[in-house]
Amino acid sequence: MRKLFFALITVALLMVPMLAGQKPKPHAASAARIARGKYLVEDIGLCGDCHTPRNEKGEPVKEQWLKGATLDFKPTVPMPVWADKAPAIAGLPGWENDAAIKFLMTGIAYNGLPGRPPMPQYRFNVQDAQAIVAYLKSLTPAK
Numbered sequence: 001m002r003k004l005f006f007a008l009i010t011v012a013l014l015m016v017p018m019l020a021g022q023k024p025k026p027h028a029a030s031a032a033r034i035a036r037g038k039y040l041v042e043d044i045g046l047c048g049d050c051h052t053p054r055n056e057k058g059e060p061v062k063e064q065w066l067k068g069a070t071l072d073f074k075p076t077v078p079m080p081v082w083a084d085k086a087p088a089i090a091g092l093p094g095w096e097n098d099a100a101i102k103f104l105m106t107g108i109a110y111n112g113l114p115g116r117p118p119m120p121q122y123r124f125n126v127q128d129a130q131a132i133v134a135y136l137k138s139l140t141p142a143k
Contacts, residue, residue: 029134037135040128041066050086050118066090067142071118083116091141097133104129 041047052060053069068088075082092100099110107114107121114121124132 029138033131033134034138035135036128037131037133037138040124040132041135045120045122045132047089051089064142066136066139073118075117079117081116083119086119088142089136090139092133092136093141097137100133100136101126101129104132 048060048066050071051066051069053064053067054072055061066089068086070085071083074084095103095110103109103115104122104124105126107123109115
């Protein structure tokens with residue numbers, strides 16, 4: 001009974017800020033979170049495939065990493081909302097953290113619309129979405 005009482009008190013104390021309508025204080029992006037985001041961007045999402053320009057050999061231009069590119073592929077049938085260009089995502093220009101996290105979790109952008117094909121509608125969990133945003137925000141934006 002005593003353990004149950006202490007467990008309930010602990011849960012109640014942890015919920016006080018949430019119940020009071022306070023947002024948790026944002027934490028500075030840790031090196032581990034940025035590293036996780038880098039892994040997700042580079043090895044899972046393969047974001048560089050579309051968002052990084054390529055040289056004449058088809059290799060990504062590392063100096064332009066995630067700074068936007070013209071897509072070198074098209075759909076086989078007409079698709080009116082197809083995006084011919086992938087925007088710059090290094091530094092996440094024009095994106096607030098919360099909107100970017102929501103986009104990565106739901107596929108819905110800050111304007112209420114889904115990303116245009118061929119952008120996948122990712123369904124990352126909140127921790128992974130936060131890590132991706134931390135990594136992208138850590139990059140130097142395109143000029």
